[in-house]
Amino acid sequence: MGDLIGPLIGGVGLFLVPSVVIALVFGMLWGSFAGAMPGFNQTLAVGIVLPFTFALGPVEAIAFLVAISVGVSFGNSIPAILVGIPGTASAVLTAIDGHTLHKQGKSGLALGVAYFAAIVGQFVSTIFFVFMVVPLSQLAYLFLAPELFALTFVGMTAIISLTGKNVIKGLIAAGIGVALTMVGPDPIGTVQRFSFGIPELRSGLQIVPLTLGLVAFSEILRASRQAHDWQGLVDGFNAKFPRWSELRQTVPSVLGGTVIGTFIGAIPGMGGTPAAAVSYQQAKMFSKHPEQFGKGSIEGVAANEAAQNAAQAGEMVPTFGLGLPTTDSMVLLLAAMTIHGLVPGPLLIQETPEMLHAAVAGLLGGTLLILLIGWRISSLLLKVVTIDRRLVLVFAMALMVIGVYALRQSVFDLYVLVGTGFLGYFMSRYGYSTAAAAIAVVLGAYSEAYLRQGLNLMRNDWGLFLSRPITAGILVVAFVILAYGIYTNVREGRSAKQMVSEIAKPNAP
Amino acid sequence: MDRRIDVALALCVTALGIFIIVFAQSIGRSPVPDPIGPRGIPTGLGAAFVLGGIALVARRVVRWRHEGTYVEPEGSQDDAGVPAGSARRALTIWLCAAIYVALLPVVGYLIATPLFVAATLRLLHFERQPLLRVPAIAAYPILYTLISYAVFATLLGIRLPVGPLRDVFLTLTGR
Numbered sequence: 039m040g041d042l043i044g045p046l047i048g049g050v051g052l053f054l055v056p057s058v059v060i061a062l063v064f065g066m067l068w069g070s071f072a073g074a075m076p077g078f079n080q081t082l083a084v085g086i087v088l089p090f091t092f093a094l095g096p097v098e099a100i101a102f103l104v105a106i107s108v109g110v111s112f113g114n115s116i117p118a119i120l121v122g123i124p125g126t127a128s129a130v131l132t133a134i135d136g137h138t139l140h141k142q143g144k145s146g147l148a149l150g151v152a153y154f155a156a157i158v159g160q161f162v163s164t165i166f167f168v169f170m171v172v173p174l175s176q177l178a179y180l181f182l183a184p185e186l187f188a189l190t191f192v193g194m195t196a197i198i199s200l201t202g203k204n205v206i207k208g209l210i211a212a213g214i215g216v217a218l219t220m221v222g223p224d225p226i227g228t229v230q231r232f233s234f235g236i237p238e239l240r241s242g243l244q245i246v247p248l249t250l251g252l253v254a255f256s257e258i259l260r261a262s263r264q265a266h267d268w269q270g271l272v273d274g275f276n277a278k279f280p281r282w283s284e285l286r287q288t289v290p291s292v293l294g295g296t297v298i299g300t301f302i303g304a305i306p307g308m309g310g311t312p313a314a315a316v317s318y319q320q321a322k323m324f325s326k327h328p329e330q331f332g333k334g335s336i337e338g339v340a341a342n343e344a345a346q347n348a349a350q351a352g353e354m355v356p357t358f359g360l361g362l363p364t365t366d367s368m369v370l371l372l373a374a375m376t377i378h379g380l381v382p383g384p385l386l387i388q389e390t391p392e393m394l395h396a397a398v399a400g401l402l403g404g405t406l407l408i409l410l411i412g413w414r415i416s417s418l419l420l421k422v423v424t425i426d427r428r429l430v431l432v433f434a435m436a437l438m439v440i441g442v443y444a445l446r447q448s449v450f451d452l453y454v455l456v457g458t459g460f461l462g463y464f465m466s467r468y469g470y471s472t473a474a475a476a477i478a479v480v481l482g483a484y485s486e487a488y489l490r491q492g493l494n495l496m497r498n499d500w501g502l503f504l505s506r507p508i509t510a511g512i513l514v515v516a517f518v519i520l521a522y523g524i525y526t527n528v529r530e531g532r533s534a535k536q537m538v539s540e541i542a543k544p545n546a547p
Numbered sequence: 548m549d550r551r552i553d554v555a556l557a558l559c560v561t562a563l564g565i566f567i568i569v570f571a572q573s574i575g576r577s578p579v580p581d582p583i584g585p586r587g588i589p590t591g592l593g594a595a596f597v598l599g600g601i602a603l604v605a606r607r608v609v610r611w612r613h614e615g616t617y618v619e620p621e622g623s624q625d626d627a628g629v630p631a632g633s634a635r636r637a638l639t640i641w642l643c644a645a646i647y648v649a650l651l652p653v654v655g656y657l658i659a660t661p662l663f664v665a666a667t668l669r670l671l672h673f674e675r676q677p678l679l680r681v682p683a684i685a686a687y688p689i690l691y692t693l694i695s696y697a698v699f700a701t702l703l704g705i706r707l708p709v710g711p712l713r714d715v716f717l718t719l720t721g722r
Contacts, residue, residue: 093703203621210560210599213592217567220592224585227577231585232570255644259637262671264625428671432664433691435644440660440695443651444705452648460641467634468548468556469621486588490581498582 041176045168048391049398052101058396061094061102062403069109069404070412074419075430076123080110080367085254086434088370089246089377089441096378097396103371104354104400105407108160111310111347112408115152116419119339120145123423128310128346131318131338138334146277147284148339153412154285155292155340159347160405162293163300167351168398170304171387174359175394178384183492184503186383188512190485193362195516196306198474198523203530205523211470214461215478216485218248225487226494238450242483247442247455249373249476253366255455256462256472258435261427279413288340291321295344302345303352306364310349317345351401358397360384363480366473372480377445382480548620550607557603564596640667655710657692664688 052058072083083106091099110126118129119136132152139148181189198208221232222242233239295317302313321341322331331338354371356362361383363369372382380390387394442455462472492509496502504510571589607614647663665688675683678690699705709716 090703206599206602207621210596210603213595213599214563216588217563217592217596220589224574224577226581227579227585229575229577229585231574231589232567259641260623260625262640262667263634263637426673426675428668428673429687432667432671432673435640435667436660436664436691437695439644439648440656440699440707443707444699444703447706449648449652449708452651453645456641456644456648459644463637463641464556465622467622468553470556489588490583493583494579494581500582 041172042169045172045391045394045398046165046402048395049402052097052395052399053403055097057095057098058101058399059403061098062105062400063407065102065105065400066109066404066407067415069106069111070113070408070415070419071109071422072106073110073113073126074116074422075425075427076117076121076423078430079126079257080107081253081370082257082434083107083110084367084370085250085257086437086441088250088374089438089445091374092377092445096375096380096390097392097399099374099378100371100393100396101400101403103374104350104397105404107350107367108347108401108404108408111160111350112153112156112412113419113422114346115156115339115343116149116416117423119148119152120420121423126310128314128349129342130311131314131342132346134332135335135338135342138332139336139339142334144334147280147336149277149413149416150280151285151288151336151339152343153408153416155288155295155343156347156412157405157409158292159296159299159344160350160401160408162296163303163348163351164398164401164405166297166300166348167354167401168394170300170355171359171394174355175384175387178388180508181384182506183488183495184506184509185512187485187488187492188509188516189360189362189384190481190488192512192516192519193306193356193360193481194474194478194485195520195523197364197477198471198520203527204469205520205527207468207470208474208523211465211472211474212478214465214470215252215475216482218243218458218475218479219482219486225483226490238448243454244446244448244451245373245376245479246445247451248458248479249369250438250442251455251458252462252465252472252476252479253369255435255438255459256466258431258438259459259463260466262431277416284336288336290324291317291337291341292344294320294324295341296348299345299348300352300355303349304355304364306356306362308349309353309365310346313349313352314342314346317341354397354401357382358387358394361386361481363477366476369473369476369480376480381484383484548618548622550611550614550616550618553618553621554604554607557600557607559600560596560603561600564593564598564600567593567596636670640670643667643670652708653710655712656707657696657712658710660692660695661685661688664691 068087069083072078084103091102094102114124114126114129115132118124118133119140122133122137124130124133136148136152194212198205198212221239224231230240298317298320299313302308302316303310318338318341321337322328325337353364353368356364357368357371363372375382380386439452442451445451465475466472492503567589571586571593574586577585643663643666647659650659665684668684668687673684677683678686696707700707
C-alpha cells in the first residue's frame with residue numbers, strides 16, 4: 039500500500055516547491071485558455087510550449103505539461119456551453135446539452151455541473167492513475183530486450199488498429215515514423231545510414247522537431263485552410279453557481295464517467311473523445327430521464343465532462359507505466375522527457391520516480407487550481423473565444439519555430455520541423471495517421487535496438503527470442519489487435535459498399 | 548478526398564520504398580555482427596512500403612469505374628459549419644514558413660519574423676483596427692517580434708540570429 043500512497047504524497051509534496059507551483063499555475067492557465075479556443079486542441083496547446091520546457095527542470099516541465107492537459111479539458115467546456123462551439127472534439131456532447139441549457143436560461147447550472155464533473159473526474163482519476171501505474175511499473179524488471187521490443191511493437195500496432203479507417207495506411211504511417219528514426223547511426227554498431235554525407239544528419243534527426251512537425255505544425259497548416267473567427271457570437275453571461283441539491287443528481291453520472299474515462303483513456307488510440315461518447319451513452323442508459331439527453335440534460339453534461347477529464351489520467355497510465363504513448367499529446371510529453379535526457383520506457387518510473395510525482399502534481403495541482411479559480415475565470419475564458427483565431431494560428435506557428443530553434447540553436451532542426459509539417463499535412467488529410475507516425479518516431483529507434491539486442495541476448499536464435507512467455511504473450515496481443523483492426527476495416531468497407539449499392543438501386547433502370 | 552491525390556500519395560510511398568531498398572544496400576557492415584544487421588530493418592521497411600503502396604493503388608484502380616473523383620474521406624476534416632479554403636492557402640503558408648526558416652540565418656530574427664507574420668496574416672485575410680495609428684497588418688507582427696525577442700534573447704538567453712544588424716548590436720553592447 040505504501041508503494042501506492044508514496045507517489046501521491048510525493049506529488050503533493052511538490053506543492054511546497056515554488057518553481058513547481060509557478061509551473062502548475064502557468065500550465066493550468068495556458069491549458070484553460072487554449073482549451074477555450076475552438077479548434078485549438080491539446081496537441082497544439084502542448085506542442086507550442088513544449089520547446090520552452092528546456093528552460094525548466096524535468097520535474098517542473100512534466101508538471102507544467104500535465105497541468106496544461108488538465109486545463110484544456112476544463113477550458114473546452116466553456117465555449118461549448120455558452121456559445122455552442124466545442125473547444126475540442128471531446129466537448130461536442132457537452133455543447134449539445136450544455137448549450138441547450140444555456141438557451142433555456144440555465145447557464146449557471148450547466149457551467150456548475152461541468153465544473154463539478156471536471157474536478158471530481160480529474161481528482162478521482164488521479165488516484166486510479168497511481169493505483170494502475172505503480173503495479174504496471176513494478177513489472178519493469180521482468181522485461182529484457184525481447185519483451186521491450188514486443189512492448190514497442192504493441193504500442194505501434196494498437197494505435198494503428200484502433201484509430202485509422204485504413205489499416206494499411208496506418209501501418210505505412212508508422213513505417214514513415216520508423217524510417218525517420220533510421221537516419222543517422224544504427225543503434226547497435228553505429229554504422230551510418232541515410233546520412234548522405236550531410237553533417238547534420240550524422241547524429242540522426244531530433245525527436246522534438248520531428249514529432250512537433252508531424253502532429254502540431256501540420257495541424258496548424260490544416261487549420262489555416264479556414265480563415266474565420268467567432269467574434270460576434272459571444273455575449274456576456276451572469277451565471278449563479280448551482281445548489282448542492284441540483285449537483286447531487288449528477289453524482290452517478292460523474293462517477294460512471296470517471297471510471298469509464300480513466301479506463302478508455304488508457305487504451306492506446308482512444309483518449310478523451312471516445313471516452314466521453316461511451317460515458318454519455320452509459321449515463322443515458324441508466325438515467326431516469328433518458329428523454330432529456332440531447333435536449334439539455336445535466337446528467338449528459340456531467341457524464342461527458344467527467345469522462346473527458348478522467349481520460350487525461352487514463353492516457354498517462356501506459357505512457358508512464360510502459361513508456362507507450364497512447365495519443366499524440368502523450369507523444370509530445372515523452373518528447374519533452376527526451377529533452378531532459380530521460381529514456382521513455384518501463385524503467386522510467388523505477389529509475390526516476392520523481393517523474394511520477396511530477397505527473398501526480400500536475401494532475402492534482404491542476405485540479406486544485408480549477409477548484410480555486412476555475413469558476414472565477416470562466417467569464418474570462420469566454421472572452422478567449424473572441425480572440426482572432428488567425429492571429430493565434432500565425433503566432434503559434436512563429437512560436438513553434440523559435441521554440442525549436444531555442445533547443446539547439448540549429449536552423450537544420452527548423453527545416454526538419456517545417457518539412458515534417460508538410461509531410462504531416464498530407465498524411466493527416468489522406469488518412470495516414472500522424473499520431474501513429476509520431477509514436478513510431480518515439481518508439482522506432484528503441485524498437486530496432488531492442489530487437490537486435492534481444493536477438494544477441496538469445497544467441498541469435500529467433501526461436502528462443504519468440505518463445506519467451508511474456509514476449510510471446512505481448513506479440514500475440516499485438517497481432518490480435520492488428521487482426522481486429524483489419525477485420526473492422528473490411529467490415530466497414532463492406533457496409534459502406536452495401537449502403538452505396540442500396541442508394542443506387544432506386545435509380546437503376 | 549480526391550482519389551487522384553490518394554493514388555499519387557500511394558505511388559510516392561512505393562517510390563519511397565524503392566529508394567530505401569536501393570540506398571540500404573550501400574549501408575556498411577556492422578562491427579557487431581547480428582542476424583538483422585544495419586541493412587535489415589531498412590530493407591524490410593522498404594519492401595513493406597512497396598507492397599503497401601501497391602496495395603493502396605490497386606484498391607483504387609479496382610474501384611476506379613464505380614467511384615467518383617471525390618471519395619469518402621479517410622483523413623482529418625475541416626471544422627464543420629465553417630467555410631474552408633483550398634489546400635493552396637495552407638501550402639502557401641507552408642512555403643512562407645520554409646522561406647522564413649531559410650531567411651532566418653541570413654537576415655536575422657528581427658527582420659525575418661515580422662515579414663513572415665505579416666505575410667501569413669495577409670494570406671489569412673487578417674483585418675483589424677489600426678493599433679496606435681499603425682495599420683494592424685504591420686503593428687501585430689512588429690509587436691510579436693519585439694516581445695518574443697525580448698523573452699527569448701533577454702529572459703531565456705537564447706542567441707537568436709541577428710543577420711545584418713550584427714554591427715548595430717556590437718555597437719550597442721560594446722562586444
